[in-house]
Amino acid sequence: MSTIQSVAILILALLPIFQPGLGIMSLMSKKSHVEDFEGVTALFEALTSSPNDGYTYDWQVFSFPTESNDADEQHGVVRNCTVLYLDQCTSWNKCRQTCHKTGAASYRWFHDGCCECIGGSCTNYGINESRCRDCPEPGCDEDED
Secondary structure, three states: OOHHHHHHHHHHHHHHHHOOOOOHHHHHOOOEEEEEOOOOHHHHHHHHHOOOOOOOOOEEEEEEEEEOOOOOOOOOOEEEEEEEEEOOOOOHHHHHHHHHHHOOOEEEEEOOOOEEEEOOOOOOOOOOOOOOOOOOOOOOOOOOO
16 A cells, blocks of 8 residues: 555554534533432432522533432432533533532543533432533634634
């Protein structure tokens, strides 16, 4: 195989990364790191259950039903999984610290900077999708002129 053919194959292989909508930040939002804590369930539930209490928070809360995988409970018991997404992009360490302080049972930090704090009733580390409002920051994935 000639050098020109090798370069052409390499360019074709990398082309999806540089196309609009499939840029590097899009790829990074699909990768994540997870870790467990000994969560403080009552604190996490208090912070996520009353978003309209007169305070403004820099996060959004999602709750959805999930089957329990707890060995002490009967199979098929449905509980609400609650996750909290920070609005702004954060570092991996800042995500870990923030989620620990909220009483979360675990966290997921996406490689695009989005941080998800996960409640104790969730299975499979909550939602495997980057949903932070302001992260990645607008324009991060656009080509520069």
